[in-house]
Amino acid sequence: MKLYLRYLSMHLRTAMEYKASFWSGTLGQFLVSFSAYLTVRFLMDRFGAVEGFTYAEVLLCFGAVLMAFALAECFARGFDTFSRLIGNGQFDRMMVRPRSLIFQVLATKVEFTRLGRFLQAALVLAWAVARAPVAWTPARALVLAEMILCGAALFGALFLCYAGLCFFTTEGLEVVNILTDGSREFGAYPLSVYGKTALRFYTYLVPLACVQYYPLLWLLGRDVPAWYALLPLGGAAFLLPAYGLWRLGLRHYKSTGS
């Protein structure tokens, strides 16, 4: 843990060496998510509500997913750019060091410019928390925090899957983007709006709905069983199969030789 903090401060200082680049990058990330927000806003303005969710309710969902994604992307970026580590042989050097591989990959890259996205998510979330028709209690606030943290774990697990697949393909697989970037984009709305089949996909295969749709229903006081509030933990459990895939890939790994 102490070592990780050392790495963090190192990455922060590196980023600060190029201040103009850092700030324009952060602003850029902010704008990327801001345009996603504008999309939601213009659509909700025009139509009022979608599948029984109002603007404030959708924003609550959007903010939680966006914040989870920003956290995952900031800290687990090493897995997202993993094909480069394999391609240039840096991963081989990691394997001879006496530290866990996952730790090292996590520590190689920390992308602080993604805080622009985080900031955008925080603004949206603050607005939505104030406006959404939720009677806030400590328990409800805790569930919202659970949604965000478990969501971050789920996105981290998806990045881990992506890295695990890189062992087999060397190149990054563009298809996985539909699960990572796609989950962020389409997770902006409660997943029930995409219909039953999509909801089932996002419940049993990629459990995004567990950190998003089901606990949201509970937060909004809809008529659902109370255990829906604990489902985000199930979403975070996606880390287990992801870790399995990573191990499988690791055993299969042969160096690219460069």
Added chain:
Amino acid sequence: MKKYLSFFRVRFLTGLQYRAAAAAGIATQFAWGFMTLLLYRAFARAGYDRFPLPFESLSAYIWLQQAFLALFAVWFWDSDILEMVESGSVAYELCRPTDLYTMWYVKTGAARLSRAVLRCAPILLVAVFLPAPFGLTAPASALQFLAFLLSLTLGFGVVLAFGMLVYAAEFFTVSPAGLRVLVVALVDFCQGGLLPLPFLPAALRTALEWSPFGAMQNAPLLVYSGFLTGGALLRTLGLQLFWLLALVLLGRLILARGLRRAVVQGG
């Protein structure tokens, strides 16, 4: 002229080699288009009377957008050019007996076109066979289809000219990566990459339609389904032509100034 054609051919053929990547891209784009349409279906149920364009037109818009993503998405930067400007090996390019602007314009165009050629056919083919409001319908007349092709070409030209502006601006900044993220975020929204422009509030929509961004993917994708006809169609095509010429001229100016500033050191 001949040398630029051969630049084009080399780049185009290189691009055609990446078939596995294209297959993966097709799957991604297909899933993306499908989810987007499911979202709009939910909004159509919420109030189809507030839809600014018929659902069939929207479906055509989404599928053409996915099929021709490589032509219009701003984030397909040419990493060769970026690296050349950053590392300074652009000096070698200047030694060639070619016009830098034309050469880069042709090269980036070829790279995008080869990507699009590999990817568009399967997506369009599947989209044609999808059930009624979600599929891609044929345009109403041959004339309309011709107008679409013309608009597609002009829009592609505008995107390339805009990209050249960014490459030229690279000469003036020390932090090009940040600049590019900014540009991508801005342009992608303004050209209707996230939300078709008709869905925007009226004032913003009009402003963007007159801007160079409206001359990018917005124009051809709306022309195809017959959403723009008559006077509106002629105005759109005229605007596209105007912006193409204006951006090329501006890009040439900026590039020339950038090159004057650049100092080539030995070594």
